[in-house]
Amino acid sequence: MVLLRLWLFLVIVVLSIYTVIVGQGDGWNLLPIFFKDIMNVGWPGQFNLDFLFMLTLSALWTAWRNRFSAAGLVLGSLALFGGSLFLSVYLLVLTVKHRGDMNAVLIGK
Numbered sequence: 001m002v003l004l005r006l007w008l009f010l011v012i013v014v015l016s017i018y019t020v021i022v023g024q025g026d027g028w029n030l031l032p033i034f035f036k037d038i039m040n041v042g043w044p045g046q047f048n049l050d051f052l053f054m055l056t057l058s059a060l061w062t063a064w065r066n067r068f069s070a071a072g073l074v075l076g077s078l079a080l081f082g083g084s085l086f087l088s089v090y091l092l093v094l095t096v097k098h099r100g101d102m103n104a105v106l107i108g109k
Contacts, residue, residue, distance in 0.1 A: 001100040008095075011088040019085070055080050058087050065108045 026033075038045040038052075059080035066072025078086045091105065098104035 001095060005092060005095055008088045008092040011084055012092070015085050015088070051083075055083055058083075062087075062090065065106075067108075 034048050034052075037048050059076040062079040063072045063076030066075055075090070079090070094105045
């Protein structure tokens with residue numbers, strides 16, 4: 001559990017720093033670039049489409065885990081748009097809240 005939590009913390013720190021650097025350099029309007037790459041049907045678009053499906057799975061799991069409640073739908077939306085940064089924070093909080101019980105982390109109570 002310690003290694004998982006360290007990995008999640010590392011993801012949060014590295015991705016946060018990288019995101020700030022890219023946002024300052026390229027601007028914060030990611031969506032047109034993201035979807036343009038998909039429409040160009042090349043490897044960057046393939047990666048983005050694959051990533052979009054992973055974001056969707058993360059959002060659906062997060063909403064499902066919270067029984068599609070209002071809070072679950074909000075958290076699912078955050079998962080969709082927040083990506084690995086949101087999911088790392090969410091999983092880190094859940095591992096602490098459920099004291100490392102991975103059944104509770106993944107499925108809920």
